Amino acid sequence: TWSEVMPGRVCASPWTEEGCGVLAPEQHGAAALLLCVPARLRCGIGGRLLTETPVRIPGSAQAAVPIAFRRLNLERWARRSGGYCPLTLQPLDLRSAQDAPDVPEAVRAWLTASGLVPC
Numbered sequence: 001t002w003s004e005v006m007p008g009r010v011c012a013s014p015w016t017e018e019g020c021g022v023l024a025p026e027q028h029g030a031a032a033l034l035l036c037v038p039a040r041l042r043c044g045i046g047g048r049l050l051t052e053t054p055v056r057i058p059g060s061a062q063a064a065v066p067i068a069f070r071r072l073n074l075e076r077w078a079r080r081s082g083g084y085c086p087l088t089l090q091p092l093d094l095r096s097a098q099d100a101p102d103v104p105e106a107v108r109a110w111l112t113a114s115g116l117v118p119c
Contacts, residue, residue, distance in 0.1 A: 033114050040066045041107045045073040045086055054103040058096050059087035068100045 034049070043050055044067040053071040060067050067087065069077075077086050078094055085092040 037107075037110065040068070041103065041110055043068070043070040043073050045069055045077050049107055050100075050103045051107055052104070054100040055097040056100045057085060057087070057092065057098075059085045059090070059092075063087055068103050069097075071097065 037049060041050055042048060043054075048070070050068055050070060054068045055071050055074060056066075056068050057074070069086075074086075074097060075094060078084075078092050081092075083091055
């Protein structure tokens, strides 16, 4: 099981596909909106916006929602997990990671639509 391979770790992003849709009362402005970024625009490991070096791995196609990773986070994950895929728990060959240039474009579009980036 996952808990045996990586105790104390979460194997998939906790962010919802569509974002939160509701702003938390204790958050304001850009910080509140950034909490609502959809999962497909966040790193499946670190949860941050995918603005640089996003990649997809073969296991991404098996996920219920599109998942991409920041390349550096995926490399760290592979080292720390002993080479396991964060999605399938199968051995991961980092050479199979493919650039996902559409993701930063989608992030920019979401930020623009949210009013966080000027058109």
